[in-house]
Amino acid sequence: MSSIDDHGLPKQGSGIASIRALRKSYGANEVLKGIDLEVARGEVIVIIGKSGSGKSTLLRCVNGLETFQHGELLVEGVALLHDGARAMRELRQHVGMIFQNFNLFPHLSVGRNVMLAPSLVKKKHKDATEAQARRLLERVGLAEKFDAFPDQLSGGQQQRVAIARALAMEPSILLCDEITSALDPELVGEVLRVVESLADEGMTLMMVTHEMNFARKVSDRVVFMHAGRIHEMGPPDAIFGDPQTAELKQFLSALH
Amino acid sequence: MLEFSLWDILRNLLLAGRWTIVLSLIAFVGGGVVAMILLIARTARWRGAPTFVAGYVQVFQGTPLLIQLFLAYFGVALLGVETSAWTAASVALTLYTSAYLTEIWQGCVRAVPKGQWEAAQSLALDFREQLRYVVLPQAGRLAIAPTVGFMVQVIKGTALASVIGFVELTKTGTMITNATFKPFLVYSCVGLMYFILCFPVSYYARTLERKLHVKH
Numbered sequence: 001m002s003s004i005d006d007h008g009l010p011k012q013g014s015g016i017a018s019i020r021a022l023r024k025s026y027g028a029n030e031v032l033k034g035i036d037l038e039v040a041r042g043e044v045i046v047i048i049g050k051s052g053s054g055k056s057t058l059l060r061c062v063n064g065l066e067t068f069q070h071g072e073l074l075v076e077g078v079a080l081l082h083d084g085a086r087a088m089r090e091l092r093q094h095v096g097m098i099f100q101n102f103n104l105f106p107h108l109s110v111g112r113n114v115m116l117a118p119s120l121v122k123k124k125h126k127d128a129t130e131a132q133a134r135r136l137l138e139r140v141g142l143a144e145k146f147d148a149f150p151d152q153l154s155g156g157q158q159q160r161v162a163i164a165r166a167l168a169m170e171p172s173i174l175l176c177d178e179i180t181s182a183l184d185p186e187l188v189g190e191v192l193r194v195v196e197s198l199a200d201e202g203m204t205l206m207m208v209t210h211e212m213n214f215a216r217k218v219s220d221r222v223v224f225m226h227a228g229r230i231h232e233m234g235p236p237d238a239i240f241g242d243p244q245t246a247e248l249k250q251f252l253s254a255l256h
Numbered sequence: 257m258l259e260f261s262l263w264d265i266l267r268n269l270l271l272a273g274r275w276t277i278v279l280s281l282i283a284f285v286g287g288g289v290v291a292m293i294l295l296i297a298r299t300a301r302w303r304g305a306p307t308f309v310a311g312y313v314q315v316f317q318g319t320p321l322l323i324q325l326f327l328a329y330f331g332v333a334l335l336g337v338e339t340s341a342w343t344a345a346s347v348a349l350t351l352y353t354s355a356y357l358t359e360i361w362q363g364c365v366r367a368v369p370k371g372q373w374e375a376a377q378s379l380a381l382d383f384r385e386q387l388r389y390v391v392l393p394q395a396g397r398l399a400i401a402p403t404v405g406f407m408v409q410v411i412k413g414t415a416l417a418s419v420i421g422f423v424e425l426t427k428t429g430t431m432i433t434n435a436t437f438k439p440f441l442v443y444s445c446v447g448l449m450y451f452i453l454c455f456p457v458s459y460y461a462r463t464l465e466r467k468l469h470v471k472h
Contacts, residue, residue, distance in 0.1 A: 063377075063378050064377075065374055065377060065378065085382060085383070089380050089382055090380075092377065092378060092379070092380035093380045095378070096378070097374075097375075097378035099371060099374065099375065101369075101371050103369075103371040103372060103374065103375035104375075105372065105375070105376075105390055105394075106394065107393045107394055107397065116379070116381075116389060116390075117379035117380060117381060120381060120385050120389065121379070121380045121381060121385075162375075165379070166378075166379075169379060169380060
């Protein structure tokens with residue numbers, strides 16, 4: 001990846017998202033204690049760590065679902081401002097998000113789920129959004145489910161629809177928040193295969209996941225979070241094969 | 257003295273029943289509009305709106321409808337504005353209905369999972385779109401049964417408007433009683449008429465509840 005230097009770190013300024021000295025607290029409880037992270041275009045970043053380490057919160061800060069008190073967050077060079085509704089709408093068009101619990105709209109058909117945001121936000125014509133939705137559903141292997149409702153689908157299928165729905169906004173970065181954690185084990189593979197194909201096509205991804213094998217295989221960089229900080233970061237081989245800190249060693253050994 | 261047959265009684269009550277229905281509809285439509293505005297103000301967290309709406313709901317739920325009717329009728333007159341029983345009853349019942357509907361609908365909006373808001377936000381929908389296309393359709397489905405059920409309360413509530421001289425079912429019953437001296441017969445007929453109005457509504461509410469529960 002050309003935008004990443006020899007140390008596996010993206011060059012300053014080439015990032016699609018930059019997070020600088022980001023701090024967030026809930027009341028007196030500081031959950032993010034100064035995060036610095038540059039995400040390069042096309043990079044796949046996997047964030048690992050214990051629950052409560054702040055990894056989901058970090059992800060949710062990137063598209064403004066969580067507010068933060070200090071620091072700076074830029075997506076495509078534009079700073080995230082919480083009180084600017086228009087700026088937030090603009091930013092969110094660049095940032096797609098997929099959730100642990102899918103969060104499909106239960107009152108809309110699969111096709112309408114995918115079509116809703118492009119038609120409202122991008123003011124696209126119905127024919128265009130429908131064609132796009134059919135194309136995206138085919139891409140995630142669910143072309144025949146266009147008229148089905150979310151509650152008629154398995155968890156894995158619902159999550160693939162959620163991916164198609166996020167892609168319909170043509171985001172430049174996709175956030176995945178433990179997207180396989182709510183799935184039965186036999187359904188995890190079908191979702192991860194879709195994510196892997198996105199990575200292969202050059203989509204920028206930030207993923208919080210517990211699927212270490214997947215992280216090892218697909219990611220360009222692994223971020224280990226501990227107690228609200230980035231504790232260790234590097235290419236997957238280094239993080240999994242040669243962990244430096246005691247906390248990471250302990251985290252990895254607890255998985256086996 | 258004029259002799260009243262049973263048919264005379266029923267005929268007069270039926271004619272008066274129209275005004276009960278009209279007043280109920282005014283209360284329901286007016287109350288629904290006011291409640292929707294309050295709900296949106298509350299949900300959008302307009303400055304001061306959450307506190308105001310909470311207070312509003314508490315005031316109307318914490319005082320008897322009868323007193324609200326008195327205040328609307330005599331209170332507005334104190335301001336030098338001539339109020340008819342019609343205006344006072346319409347205003348009081350509209351406000352009363354809106355307070356309860358706001359409460360019911362707020363509960364339905366709150367019952368929509370937070371993840372639905374978040375998914376809509378992350379798709380760059382603005383607040384109006386989140387509400388219009390994602391949250392309200394789901395809350396609306398939950399709201400239908402309790403809303404229709406509350407309509408029964410409103411229909412029965414209109415009976416109180418009789419005390420400020422609004423001539424509806426109950427007031428007409430009283431007037432006929434005074435002429436016929438047959439209170440038991442007359443009020444039985446009045447009760448029957450309310451039942452005929454309310455039963456289909458509550459039956460419909462129950463059917464809706466069952467149907468919507470099966471689906472989701």
